[in-house]
Amino acid sequence: MTERQLESSPDTPRGAVVRTAIGTIWxxxxxxxxxxxxxxxxxxxLEDARDNLAAIAKVSLGRKRxxxxxxxRVRGADRAARRHFAEHLPNVASAYAVLLDSPLSRMLINLLxxxxxxxxxxxxxxxxxxxxxxxxxxxxxx
Numbered sequence: 001m002t003e004r005q006l007e008s009s010p011d012t013p014r015g016a017v018v019r020t021a022i023g024t025i026w027x028x029x030x031x032x033x034x035x036x037x038x039x040x041x042x043x044x045x046l047e048d049a050r051d052n053l054a055a056i057a058k059v060s061l062g063r064k065r066x067x068x069x070x071x072x073r074v075r076g077a078d079r080a081a082r083r084h085f086a087e088h089l090p091n092v093a094s095a096y097a098v099l100l101d102s103p104l105s106r107m108l109i110n111l112l113x114x115x116x117x118x119x120x121x122x123x124x125x126x127x128x129x130x131x132x133x134x135x136x137x138x139x140x141x142x
Contacts, residue, residue, distance in 0.1 A: 031065060064094040066093065068131055095135055
């Protein structure tokens with residue numbers, strides 16, 4: 001890939017890239033905030049949820065934006081973390097998509113989303129392109 005192609009790639013960071021205890025979060029050129037768990041723990045904690053929400057707010061440049069969370073390496077989150085994330089995510093995001101790698105994981109997360117449902121459009125995907133196409137409906141002037 002050439003440098004010019006890299007600069008215009010939709011997931012190229014458009015500003016700050018924030019590293020948290022469990023992952024990396026950035027705003028792509030396409031207006032979608034991306035989060036990838038690249039340092040997973042056995043169970044994500046309330047502190048992790050707070051740090052990730054603060055990172056989303058920082059990279060979003062003061063606007064609610066759609067968020068794509070790559071959860072393919074997530075092992076789990078405690079109840080306090082799930083509740084905090086569900087309660088506060090609508091303050092910084094316009095929509096939320098979770099990317100998983102198996103139909104079984106998708107089924108389990110869909111169940112958790114029903115229990116601790118964030119008050120914004122949320123959906124689980126196994127295909128990144130499908131997730132992005134859905135999220136693009138929530139980009140407001142990128």
